[in-house]
Amino acid sequence: MVEKAQLSEAELDARHAEKMRKKKAARDKIMATKTIEKGLLIVHTGKGKGKSTAGFGMVFRSLGHGHKVAVVQFVKGRIDTGERLALQRFDDLVTIKRMGEGFTWETQDRQRDIAAAREAWDAAKELILSREHNLVLCDELNIVLRYDYIPIDEVVSFLRDEKPEDVHVIVTGRNAKDELVEIADLVTDMTQIKHPFRSGVKPQEGIEF
Template sequence: MLDQTAEALNNESTQSSLSAEQYKRKMQQRKTVQAKRLAERSQQKGLIIVHTGNGKGKTTAALGMVLRSLGHGFKVAIVQFIKGGWEPAEKAALNQWSDQLDFHAMGEGFTWETQDRDRDIQTAQLAWDQALAYIQNPAYKTVLLDEINIALKLGYLSVEQVLAGLDQKPADSHVILTGRGAPSPLIDRADLVTEMTLVKHPFKEQGIKAQAGIEY
């Protein structure tokens, strides 16, 4: 009921027609409802977070969470499953947190670059072994498994082994899994799922290639 009330109060389409006094009363009501919602939600737990969909920004959003964790002084691990055929710029940018962050770019690039399925499977399995060690380690508050959904989609990893690994994480640690095509069992298991929707992309619409600082 409180969620429905909050949603109604957040309807901005009617706010422009309110008088100053009406607007003030509405904001006071919103504050009261929000305080009650927060009071009801006092529980904390480690989350399984999935960023998927065809739109851009899945890794970028996950790195924002990584930065927040680092800012709080937490230990973080990043394992990149597909990227890795080049040195990712984000790794260089995060080097200043080398005492808190372990970063492994363990992929060998896009599948059309490697052209060797058996090798891709072996690489993905090695990356998963490394990721699982971090997932199980209570010293790490946040573990980012970048592009692991692609490895699952292509069959380099099984959904069953990944779900079994997630079951082994400490109760208060967070695991973020990115990449398009996240399988339904993973989405069902996750606590937070965001789907990035593609509306426009310069590569498709304008023939603009990937650019430093935007795509890599």
């Protein structure tokens, strides 16, 4: 086999072109079998940073195509996040529900947290069933499910059996329940490698919120 170092630039270019031609042919063959179009249930979970960020990224992507979107914030309702401030500029296409009252360690009131979670979930269901939005982001829903503020069976039953087939739903937050992962179409687990918080760096505007 001829070593790459012995080939001319023209020969390397030709070899690369042939390799890419074969790769494209294989890719086109695979893509031809993908014919289903449906509303997806998407879950972003894990200990790493970027779960809500990924969800909002899809929100902005959908907006770029002129689709209507909705966001229900189950926990961060009291925080003026950069995502929400940016989305307010698209008020003709975006519905935002600030339902959360902060992280559970801030309220220190379980019944209050349960009531807030229920109100947010009812709002999310209404937005999903309305079919007025191409995509609905349930930001930090996994957190209220982790603390059993809403029965997981109720959420799974609704998303599996009642969600309109043409509506995309994104659920974010750590510790996604196995039952939710099981019915989801797309699940991403964010893995933490390094985080500045561990080195004494506080959450900063534009990065953390």
